[in-house]
Amino acid sequence: MTTFILRRLLLLPFVALGVTMLVFALLQFLTPAMRASLYITDPKQFSALPDIIRKYHLDQPVYVQYWDWVRQVWHGDLGWSQTAREPVLDAIRGYFPATFELGLYSFAFILVIGIWLGTASAVHKDRLIDHISRFTSISGASLPTFVWALLLLMIFYGHFGWFPPGRLSLDADLFVRSGHFHPYTGLITIDALLNGRWWIFWDALRHLVLPVLTLTYFLTAVLVRITRSSMLETLRTDYVRTAQAKGLDQRVVVDKHARRNALIPVITLASYLLFVNLLAGVVITETVFNYPGIGRWGVGASQQLDIAAVTGFALLLASLVVVGNLLSDILYAFFDPRIRLQ
Amino acid sequence: MRQRVLAFITVFVLGSLSLGTGASGAGAPVKNPDTFVRLTIGDPESLDPASDYETAGQEIIWPNVYETLILYNGTAIDKFMPLLASEVPSLANHLISADGLTYSFPIRQGVKFHDGTTLTPEDVRYSILRFMLQDRDGGPSSLLLTPLTGKDSTRDNGKITMTYAEAAKSVTVQGNNVVFHLAHPFGAFLSILAAWSLVMPKAWAAAHGDWDGGATTWQKFNNPKVEERYAFDHMNGTGPFKLDSWDRQAKQVVLVRNDNYWRKPARLARVVIRTVGEFTTRRLQLQQGDADYITVARPDQSKVEGMAGVTIRDGYPTLIIDYLSFTFKIDPTGNPDIGSGQLDGNGIPPDFFTDIHVRRAFAYAFDYGTFLRDGWRGKATQPNGPIPQGMAGYDPSIPKYTFNKEKATAEFKEAWGGKVWSTGFKFTITYNTGNVARQIASQIIKESVESLNPKFKIDVRNLQFSSFLALTTAHKGTMFALGWAPDYPDPDDYARPFLASTGDIAKRGAYSNSEADKLVDEAGVSVDPAKRVAIYKRLSKLAYDDLPQIYLDQRTQFYVMQSWVHGFYYNPIFSDNLYYYVISKE
Numbered sequence: 001m002t003t004f005i006l007r008r009l010l011l012l013p014f015v016a017l018g019v020t021m022l023v024f025a026l027l028q029f030l031t032p033a034m035r036a037s038l039y040i041t042d043p044k045q046f047s048a049l050p051d052i053i054r055k056y057h058l059d060q061p062v063y064v065q066y067w068d069w070v071r072q073v074w075h076g077d078l079g080w081s082q083t084a085r086e087p088v089l090d091a092i093r094g095y096f097p098a099t100f101e102l103g104l105y106s107f108a109f110i111l112v113i114g115i116w117l118g119t120a121s122a123v124h125k126d127r128l129i130d131h132i133s134r135f136t137s138i139s140g141a142s143l144p145t146f147v148w149a150l151l152l153l154m155i156f157y158g159h160f161g162w163f164p165p166g167r168l169s170l171d172a173d174l175f176v177r178s179g180h181f182h183p184y185t186g187l188i189t190i191d192a193l194l195n196g197r198w199w200i201f202w203d204a205l206r207h208l209v210l211p212v213l214t215l216t217y218f219l220t221a222v223l224v225r226i227t228r229s230s231m232l233e234t235l236r237t238d239y240v241r242t243a244q245a246k247g248l249d250q251r252v253v254v255d256k257h258a259r260r261n262a263l264i265p266v267i268t269l270a271s272y273l274l275f276v277n278l279l280a281g282v283v284i285t286e287t288v289f290n291y292p293g294i295g296r297w298g299v300g301a302s303q304q305l306d307i308a309a310v311t312g313f314a315l316l317l318a319s320l321v322v323v324g325n326l327l328s329d330i331l332y333a334f335f336d337p338r339i340r341l342q
Numbered sequence: 343m344r345q346r347v348l349a350f351i352t353v354f355v356l357g358s359l360s361l362g363t364g365a366s367g368a369g370a371p372v373k374n375p376d377t378f379v380r381l382t383i384g385d386p387e388s389l390d391p392a393s394d395y396e397t398a399g400q401e402i403i404w405p406n407v408y409e410t411l412i413l414y415n416g417t418a419i420d421k422f423m424p425l426l427a428s429e430v431p432s433l434a435n436h437l438i439s440a441d442g443l444t445y446s447f448p449i450r451q452g453v454k455f456h457d458g459t460t461l462t463p464e465d466v467r468y469s470i471l472r473f474m475l476q477d478r479d480g481g482p483s484s485l486l487l488t489p490l491t492g493k494d495s496t497r498d499n500g501k502i503t504m505t506y507a508e509a510a511k512s513v514t515v516q517g518n519n520v521v522f523h524l525a526h527p528f529g530a531f532l533s534i535l536a537a538w539s540l541v542m543p544k545a546w547a548a549a550h551g552d553w554d555g556g557a558t559t560w561q562k563f564n565n566p567k568v569e570e571r572y573a574f575d576h577m578n579g580t581g582p583f584k585l586d587s588w589d590r591q592a593k594q595v596v597l598v599r600n601d602n603y604w605r606k607p608a609r610l611a612r613v614v615i616r617t618v619g620e621f622t623t624r625r626l627q628l629q630q631g632d633a634d635y636i637t638v639a640r641p642d643q644s645k646v647e648g649m650a651g652v653t654i655r656d657g658y659p660t661l662i663i664d665y666l667s668f669t670f671k672i673d674p675t676g677n678p679d680i681g682s683g684q685l686d687g688n689g690i691p692p693d694f695f696t697d698i699h700v701r702r703a704f705a706y707a708f709d710y711g712t713f714l715r716d717g718w719r720g721k722a723t724q725p726n727g728p729i730p731q732g733m734a735g736y737d738p739s740i741p742k743y744t745f746n747k748e749k750a751t752a753e754f755k756e757a758w759g760g761k762v763w764s765t766g767f768k769f770t771i772t773y774n775t776g777n778v779a780r781q782i783a784s785q786i787i788k789e790s791v792e793s794l795n796p797k798f799k800i801d802v803r804n805l806q807f808s809s810f811l812a813l814t815t816a817h818k819g820t821m822f823a824l825g826w827a828p829d830y831p832d833p834d835d836y837a838r839p840f841l842a843s844t845g846d847i848a849k850r851g852a853y854s855n856s857e858a859d860k861l862v863d864e865a866g867v868s869v870d871p872a873k874r875v876a877i878y879k880r881l882s883k884l885a886y887d888d889l890p891q892i893y894l895d896q897r898t899q900f901y902v903m904q905s906w907v908h909g910f911y912y913n914p915i916f917s918d919n920l921y922y923y924v925i926s927k928e
Contacts, residue, residue: 033812040807041387041396044829044846045480049812051500051565052479080569085385085590094591150622158626165623167592170374170614170632177587177596290618292592300619 001333008326012319019318023311024066030305032058038082038304069311078315079308083301088312091297096316097186098167099282099293104187105208106215106278114220115263118227122235122262123254133224140221145281149214149288156210163209165289172203211289215281222277227266234262264336271328279317370651372906372927373631376611380920381624381636385593385617389585390573391540392473393566395482401615401919402595407456408540408579411447411466411520412532417913419661419831420734422536426450426461426580427520431532433869442527442869445535446519453604455543456577456584463515468544468555470513470520475506475553475560478568485538485829492525502564506557527867529874530832537830537915546578582608582923593617597922609909609926621645628652628902634927635903637918640719641778646902656721656900658912659732663725663836664825666708666783666892668695671852673817679770680820685758687766687797690820694769700762701889703753704821705743707790708783708892712745717779722895727882728826728840730896732914734871735833735878740886751794766797773802773823774810780823783894787821814850823894824850831915833878837862840891841881853890 027035032053039045039052053059057068072079078088086094121133156163167188168176175181175197176188184194189208192201234240235258243253283295290296294316301309386399391408394400405413411427422430427447431437437446453461470486477483477496484494490512496504514521524531548554550572553563568574577585582605583597597613618624621642627633629649638646646652672692674683681689695701710724723731726740755763771787773780781804788800805813814822826847828835839845842862843854858881865877885891899918901910909924 031809031812034809037807037809039480040811042827045395048479048481051497054500055479055565055567080567082387085387085569085575091591098591153623153626158629161630164630164632165618165627170377170379173592173594174596174612177589288620288623290616290620290623296619297591 001330005326005330008322008329012322015318015322016315019314020069020311021066023314024062024069027305027307027310028062035305035307038306069308078312081297081301081306081309081312083304083306083309084297088308091309092294092312092316094186095292095294095297098188098291099286099295101187101189102208102211102215102282102285102291102293103278105212106219106281109212109216110219110223113216114223115227115259115266117220118224118266119231119254119259119262121224121228122231123250125232133228136217137221137224137228140217140219141225145214145218145284146288148217149210149285152210152213153288163206165207165210165291167204167207167292168200169203169207172200175200207289207291211285211291214285214289215278218281219277223266227262230262230265231258234258237261260335264332267335268328268332271324271331275321275324279320370631372904375927376609377614378610378612378635378907378922378925378927379614379616379627379633381616381618381627381633383617383619383637385590386588386595388568388571388574389577389588390568390571391469391542391579392476392483393478393481393568393571393574395480397917397919398617402585402597403577404537404540405581406583406597406613406922407577407581407585408542409581410536410541411539412536414536414831414913414915417911419732419913419915420533422532424450426453426466426539426541438869442529442867443524445522445524445531446516447521448519450604451518453580454602455546455580456600457543457546458602459543459545461541461543461580463518463520465543466520466539466541467513467515468547469541470522470539471509471555471560472542472547472553472563473538473540474509474512475504476563476566476571478565482538482829485534489524489526489528489531489534490522496564502561506560510557527869528834529866529868529871530830530834533830533832541580542573542578547573550576580604583613586612608923610922613922625649628904631904633904634907635901635920638900638902640721640897640900643719643721643900643902651905652902653905653907654900654902655910655912656898658899658901659723659730659914660827660897660899660917661730661733661831661914662825662827663728663730663896664779664783664823664894665728665840665847666704666787666821666823666894667814667819667847667851668701668704668821668853668890669814669817669819669851670696670854670890671817672820677818679772679818681768685761685765685767688768690767690769694758694767695821697757698889699753699757701892702743703750703757704787704791705889705892706746706750706753707787707794708743708894709745709786709790710743710894713779713783713786714895717782718895718897721900722897725893725896727885727893728836728891729833729878729882730836733831733833733836735837735865735875735882737879737882740879740882743886743889743892745790747790747794750791754794754798763795766795766799768799768801769820770801770803771821771823772805772810772813772819774807775804777823779895780825783823817850817852819850822850827917828915833874834862834866837865837878837881841885848890851890855884855888855890858884858888 033049035058036049036052057065081088081091084091117133121130124130181195184191188204189201192204240258243257282293283299286293286296298313384398386402387396388394388399389402391403394403409425412422412430413425415421415423424430428450429448431445449463449466474483474487475496488494491508496502512523544555552572553560575588582600582603584600586596586598588595594616599608599611601607624636625646628636672680674680674692683689685691714720714722724742726742729736771784773784784802788802791798791800813819839847841848841858843859861877861881865874868874906927908926908928
């Protein structure tokens with residue numbers, strides 16, 4: 001197992017290298033002037049364009065630019081993000097906890113609801129719960145995230161005033177910045193508990209409700225469909241029918257015999273699908289709810305051709321995907337003793 | 343039982359989370375009465391007054407945190423009040439020399455910076471020199487360099503060419519006065535200083551690794567990357583607000599009141615300026631009273647109309663002029679926008695627009711009414727020249743071109759000896775991606791001109807901003823739509839860019855008119871307001887007759903804010919930014 005993990009982790013630098021080379025190569029389709037647009041906001045600044053191109057080495061051959069960037073990274077510097085107005089590494093450090101917190105809560109909800117609904121749907125095939133489940137899956141997968149997010153925002157904030165956008169309300173935000181609040185983890189809800197500030201915990205939770213609901217609805221659909229089909233398949237297997245024939249309680253058959261085995265493909269497939277979709281989902285969710293996470297930054301950086309940020313963002317995503325895949329393989333082996341990682 | 347417990351927990355949690363909420367509306371109590379929350383769409387590029395050259399940063403820098411020697415007086419753009427200077431120089435008080443080359447500013451006594459140190463004339467001199475000599479690519483330094491040294495940059499082709507002595511001799515300290523020595527008389531100098539003479543303490547800057555003011559060290563600080571300066575994200579001004587925090591991740595700046603301000607402290611204790619990109623989110627926060635003032639694009643205005651507790655202040659004329667420019671000498675090299683490059687029905691020759699009949703035909707073919715309605719919801723006016731309404735030198739008696747297909751046809755029939763009408767033409771108009779008004783303008787001209795003669799063909803294409811600017815600067819554009827916003831509200835900052843052959847817009851269009859050049863220079867160096875006004879009126883008439891550009895609109899500004907916001911006044915130089923010193927919530 002250890003060898004397997006090490007080998008997979010050793011792949012990471014090569015994947016990172018490949019991804020960043022690809023990003024640099026793709027950016028070469030844009031002229032130096034286009035790439036310098038990040039620094040030009042007014043026609044009056046245009047006379048400075050040649051100097052800007054020279055200053056940021058945008059006129060250098062791609063391999064020179066890439067080599068400069070690799071050398072910079074080697075010294076622990078991912079460059080300056082003009083859109084974040086800070087070093088890329090600091091931007092990632094700052095934005096990531098917010099997105100991680102959002103993903104953590106969403107993931108918990110998605111797992112619980114998705115597996116429960118998928119199981120119930122398979123067990124009660126073609127009954128009301130199955131129809132509801134299928135409707136939820138289809139609508140969740142087909143309704144654009146931003147529509148769902150805006151709907152939630154308009155109803156629960158615009159109409160009822162319950163769950164505001166952002167990460168904290170004004171008072172809580174000012175308190176967190178006052179120096180009386182220690183940011184242990186960067187996850188506001190956890191930090192609030194560690195600081196013993198319940199009101200900040202509730203405030204942060206209020207701000208998380210709608211983004212978490214958005215992501216949950218969007219992503220539960222994926223899990224429900226996978227769980228349902230896997231459960232349906234498992235329920236038809238001989239050992240499940242034997243268990244039923246032996247007169248075991250249906251709840252025991254489903255919970256202990258069928259679901260455990262049905263979850264094996266769910267874990268592998270869902271962890272990957274959820275992970276990729278979660279990343280896609282946060283981009284829209286963070287933008288609509290003005291949530292200061294990494295997705296919102298990534299989108300802004302791409303739109304404004306912030307090369308350092310885009311490359312850093314791609315590097316982070318590539319690393320996360322590699323680690324995510326690794327975790328899913330490990331989980332697979334853990335849940336299914338027949339699998340041996342080599 | 344388990345389901346009941348779960349249901350109870352759910353209801354409890356949701357109930358707790360929704361506590362303390364409620365919408366605002368007419369008669370609703372003021373939310374956060376001493377804190378002003380502004381939601382906008384852009385975040386500052388830098389907080390360094392010598393580096394920042396965009397509106398989001400300017401809102402924080404000037405005049406809320408850093409202050410200038412003088413400031414535009416209330417709503418006026420041509421009258422000034424003293425700020426860090428104790429008097430506004432004029433010919434009458436002899437603080438401007440008779441030849442218009444020397445401006446003296448007595449410095450106000452007892453003014454403290456936010457770090458508690460006292461403002462001195464040397465701080466002013468240092469700040470002005472730092473502003474000029476830092477000279478970041480694309481920064482604002484040329485605004486002071488040009489009048490004071492006669493050069494618009496410290497560098498030529500990337501190499502430093504200016505000497506310290508050249509800059510230093512232009513700003514000196516004489517007793518308690520700071521004296522500016524201009525390279526040539528410049529009528530708009532006070533107007534420039536009212537916005538760009540921002541002062542920071544020399545000792546503070548030097549102590550934090552910035553230039554120490556030395557004659558031999560400045561080159562090391564020339565043309566830095568914005569983030570390399572301590573002043574990039576630290577501020578130490580004399581203004582009514584101090585920087586509390588700039589959270590670049592939350593895209594939020596918090597300013598707190600300067601209780602040691604040299605005037606009466608501001609009424610607001612805190613200003614929160616936050617970037618919220620999504621319009622619906624901004625609107626809902628305004629609706630809930632969580633925001634006091636939000637940025638709204640003109641097409642979204644109807645979505646905030648009639649909102650309880652919200653006031654829309656509308657109809658303030660801006661100083662921005664949008665225009666369609668002709669390129670008088672198009673570069674044909676590898677230029678697909680001019681088709682065949684000849685007047686054969688499949689292209690245009692490089693000098694196509696040098697014929698006044700062609701230019702007039704396009705001016706008459708443009709449907710101004712439709713453009714103002716569709717592009718600006720009717721909230722803009724058609725200018726009669728490059729100098730906007732409200733600016734000294736504006737002449738209401740100058741006529742405007744009107745939409746008239748008959749006149750357009752007649753002009754086209756005369757153009758190029760009748761060949762334009764008989765053979766037709768084909769070319770491409772460009773505008774910058776994402777600018778809806780310019781897209782509409784381009785479409786209008788296309789449809790209108792093509793309807794006159796089936797042999798007329800115009801394509802429209804959009805380009806990313808820098809590519810668009812690169813194209814037009816290289817004279818590869820044919821007709822192109824752009825806008826102009828001034829750096830300082832003086833007719834010189836319109837007449838020069840639009841009409842002088844060295845001006846930004848004229849140069850882009852390869853336009854040159856010796857009479858215009860002469861008049862622009864004459865008005866620029868004059869310190870006699872009456873004489874200047876007379877010359878600018880002549881220039882406006884010249885622009886009508888010679889028509890180097892079609893002037894499309896002078897748009898109006900509107901503000902969407904809570905009704906509980908008081909003290910607001912409009913000065914076009916602030917654009918949609920606010921001077922928070924005068925604002926209160928009641």
